[in-house]
Amino acid sequence: MDNHTRSQVHLNKVGGQSLVFRCPLCQSRQNGRKQWAHHLATFKHNRTCKAAGVDPRNVEPEELAEVPRHTFCVTCNVHIQDIYWDRHIRNAKHLEKERFAEFKVVLDEAEKDKHGVVVIGDFDFGIVEVADAARGRTVGGTIKSGNPSSHVALVDIQLASIKGTNRGHSSFKVDVHGGRRAITTEPLNFGVTFRQGYIGRCQDRLEFLFEDKQLRTRFVIARQLEGIVGNKADHDRLRPTTPYVPRAKSARQPEIKVVEGVRPPSMKAVPYVVPLPRALIPATLATTLSTGTLANKITRIRNVFLPREFNTAGYDRHFKHLLWIEEHQMERDLEVYDMTNVRMTTYPPFYRLEVPGLAEKRPSVLVGDRILVQPKGAREGHWFEGGVHAVRKEEVSLRFDRSFRGWSRDQLYNVRFKLNRYPVRRQHQALDSAFAEERVLFPNRTHLPDGPYPKQANARLRVVNPLIGTNAPQLQAVISIVKQPPGSLPFIIFGPPGTGKTITMVEAIKQVLKNNPDAKILACAPSNSAADLIAMRLRDLSHDELFRFYAPSRAKDQVPHELLDYCHVRYDGHFSVPPMARMMRFRAVVTTCVSSSFVSGIGIPRGHYSHIFVDEAGQATEPEVFIAIKTMANPTTNVVLAGDPKQLGPIIRSRIACQLGLEISFIERLMKREPYGLKEGYGYSVVKLVKNFRSHSTILKYPNERFYDDELEQRGDPKVINGFLGSLYLPNKDFPIVFHGLCGKDDREASSPSFFNVDEVLQVKAYVQALRADRRFRTTDNDIGVIAPYNAQCRKIRTALRGVSDGVKVGSVEEFQGQERRVIIISTVRSSTEFVEYDLRHTLGFVASPRRFNVAITRAQSLLIIIGDPSVLSLDPLWRSFMNYIHNNNGWTGSPITWDPKAPVDEAGGYDKQIRQAAQVDMNSFTREMEALTLAGVDAMGEEEGNVDRVYGDELGHGHEGVTAHAMSMSDGG
């Protein structure tokens, strides 16, 4: 069918007639006189006139034939102005729908019994235990005709996955005796066997090709085959309990009156003396952000709101606006969680509200947050604020003002989640401060000291960590930091993963304290896990010297027990700060970047800390890093940053803020400045570390080549990095990387958009059990880390490991940045291409995210196991080359690959293009095959293939997995 006839199919004329004009100058079509008059007045038209040298008023339209005014598209269910009809049917959205509609028809048609022939049998194998599946399970089926004088013959039986030129793989096999044979009323028996030696699922299509001799036509009857290898009890425990229903985003009406709620006691746990600014988004900026295209918004923001130049004078204004832009987006992202017509229960004075998705941090709610509640039928715009006093698995406890009355079991409420503004207010507070020293904000060549940099020979340092003494660049970094005169430019410890940045920073902290009795340190990191790592390594300081500050809302069970003695816990169990005199005596205070504002908040004077250290500085936004610097630094304070811009950067939700630079971390910006060139700055302002002490050479090889120009040297301790060579799970005993191919299913449940993949959960569990049971290698829970890109998957893995290996750390890549484990198991989750676009949009997942990929694969010391669906991952060139690397080294197991791992990878292919092609091939191949099979008549379903531009529904545009700004926030008032 050609495009013309196809368009007829969708054309239902509705509505009356109208005049259509064509503009002789710009050839555009105008529907009716009014539109024509408007067109004449437009800028574009006037420009065309000017170019043609005519007066626009003298242009007469060409009158076109009368056409019907409206057309109704039966595929998309929309009315379209007739003049736009052509455009509509070329439109990707329409083609998408049309493709699906046609494809469905084709498949449905194929599955129907026809020409009197019926195929009987149930080919859904359900869940088969691993041992049974390895032996193979067979089910029977029959083919027969209902017509005693049938002229139909069975010509062929084949599996869609491996027929023709397809190199696919199938775990199914079909047994049928004899070749071509007549189909009569006598049943013809056949058997389908499902045999698979590994966890995961297999789907295929069994196609029976028949010939009707009387009608001289061939036709196909198809049956879907499906089998899952796994454990039924685990599947029952982990599968979605309620089907996923995307939440609909409704436009919020403005809040007119909000009655303040009662905040939890933790909000008063820290005795703040400096009030926080409100820092509300300026109305003009909010209006700009709500109207126009992305490009227009960016241009207007640049022209109207941002300073002309990004320099010391305009620094605060620049970042304050970027913060507001980001906040505006974060607030909008929360709208999707709004709930209507929900009930609450009460246990006075608290109210309990069930929040679907809470466990996956969708939405993320912390103690101290605010949730607005409105009784149904209340006055428009009037809300009660509920202070969040407790957060449980699926519900929160709220406390309202006394004027909140009228609760009953049946009363319905509307609910709005509000952004916790404390983190942004703290950043504004810091930006409002007077600190604006160029040597920190925009260091240049003049800030480099004269003379030679401090050399090791003259330094005479007695290192605390003997490892540092064995590596010249690390030692140099420590010496340079110790010897930097007060008021120097920021010092950067820069290096790829596992090169010892954190231990160098920790050694530098200890040496500064040792060599300068007056020195005091404020050490920060973007996440609690990275801050914990610093604090753990500083534990040789006494309890009077080291203080680890946690936000009062943090739960004690989230804190490593070794650090509890270094914290201050109030009588009511909340984290807090000790009395001021004691606080002032601590020589090192460790906290997250956002929480670092507490020091100025409780009244510790600027300049109290001689040094501010920030580890994993590439993961924080610049305003986050500057909370500590801007609130506490004075002209003598030195700043030290450690990080690697090739690892995870800050998570930014607003595309506008991203494009205006909020995504670039402070360390990344500094590294591009003159004094940080390795020639000029080595030893003065920067030291680069290139010896990797973490990983086995085979684990290091791929990221080293891809991200670090092969400059990393492998220097890991052989006792550690060779620890799993020869182990049972390695397909190649000398190559400690395993790619475990697994075809699973990515699921979601209820209203949480977070993904999980039960098949992969089971495989992770199987590996953990095997590792723990293997006496030869003696692996403890602490040796194993499991990384997954989605909160829901992390939660399911934790559930599966409960009672099996509770001590195994399971977390997102963000939580693993800076961490290492002897064994890392990565569950990639994705098993369908259609969700990858979703990941790309929401900066989730592993595909097309090189930084996340880099961090994930560089955490393992001696064994790296990746569980993933090769067919999906292979669409990303980075993943495909990585899988080829593993395959070519015989590290592959599980579901086999369907491509040639020796063939060069199309690096420029890019994920977008590849996924489009894959989706198209997937949808069209069956149609094409059917065309080829069909001689004539009933099965002529092949159609001209439209150029399907794959467009995915814009689902939930909110939230990030892993560590969000919210997850790192402190809800402790101020």
Ligand SMILES: Nc1ncnc2c1ncn2[C@@H]1O[C@H](COP(=O)(O)OP(=O)(O)OP(=O)(O)O)[C@@H](O)[C@H]1O
């Ligand atoms: N000089 C050294 N000799 C031997 N081992 C070292 C040395 N320096 C660091 N290590 C070890 O290397 C590993 C990685 O160190 P560290 O965590 O400090 O690296 P990093 O650069 O901060 O890593 P990431 O970039 O992943 O955060 C640790 O196990 C550490 O003990």
